[in-house]
Amino acid sequence: MNAAVVRMAEAVTDSWFGHHISGRIELPLSALAAIAWHGPEPEHAPGATTEMLGWDTDHTLGYIRSQWRRFGRLRPDLANPAAPFLLAWLGDTPLTEREEKAVHAVVRAALRANLFSLTLPDARFDVDLFGVTLTLLKAGGANKAGAAYYTPSHIADVMARILGLTDEASIHEPACGTGGLLRAAAALMRDRGRDPHTVEWVAVDIDELAIACLAANVIIWDLGYQVLLGVADVLTEHWIPKARKMRAETITVALEAERARRVLDAVIALENPTPEPEAATSGAPASPTPMEKESL
DSSP: OOOHHHHEEEEEHHHHHHHOSOOOOOOHHHHHHHHHHTOOOOGGGGHHHHHHHHHOOHHHHHHHHHHHHHHHHHHHGGTTTTTHHHHHHSSSSOOOOHHHHHHHOOOOOOOHGGGGSSSTTTTGGGOOOEEEEEEEHHHHTTTTTOOOOOOHHHHHHHHHHHHTTGSSEEEEETOTTTTTHHHHHOOOOTTTHHHHHEEEEEEEESSHHHHHHHHHHHHHOOOOSSSEEEEEETTOOOHHHHHHHHHHHHHHHHHHHHHHHHHHHHHHHSSOOOOOOSSSSSOOOOOOTTTTTOOO
């Protein structure tokens, strides 16, 4: 198990429970996802860490909300599996003052534990930020979790090689947790020259928070758009047709909303024309984050 991931997960968990909050663990998990998606390039990671550590609570929470708003716009296909996280930030239940402070502290704890060293381009495909973190949060802290972790990364890597997953047109994981085996399969594909975007990833778990974590991991691991995730008991439910229907309906609604937004923007632009700038601003654009790459 990656020691750096464990240290980060323990820092997040200790920070959350240090504020005497026992419920709503979707808040620290979704906050971790939002910050992890920032994914700065190696040369910018120290500066990004320092900058974010300087943010106050309102700035931090505003950034997290903007990240989840962007996720909903760019990946409506993952909106249903990510619902616990989306609703935490964009739903009708506001955070309490204590929860706001706890989330801010969680973000600072993750950054101090070198979160961005785990999201660098050469590192993020090899780690699962959420498996250990989810386990510790559900157990109530590091001292209570025992050994009840999801499949460690190195075990998942071995399983992917044994199962020979690199040649499959689709990969199904009936008890996926936060997606460790999918990560290992995608990493093995890359090692052998295959693009994970060419594969359909189908995964289900009975734990809705684990599936929400996997939806966040889809971005971090760059698994592409052929992804079908569901929350169900695979032994008793025929979940795939239902999940496909829900995904299609959500994408349709998102496309209609996007068209309406563009029409509204065009009308506003016609009514309030903006003068052309005298000169273009200087400076090279920053490298796109993992989330921003979804729109390229």
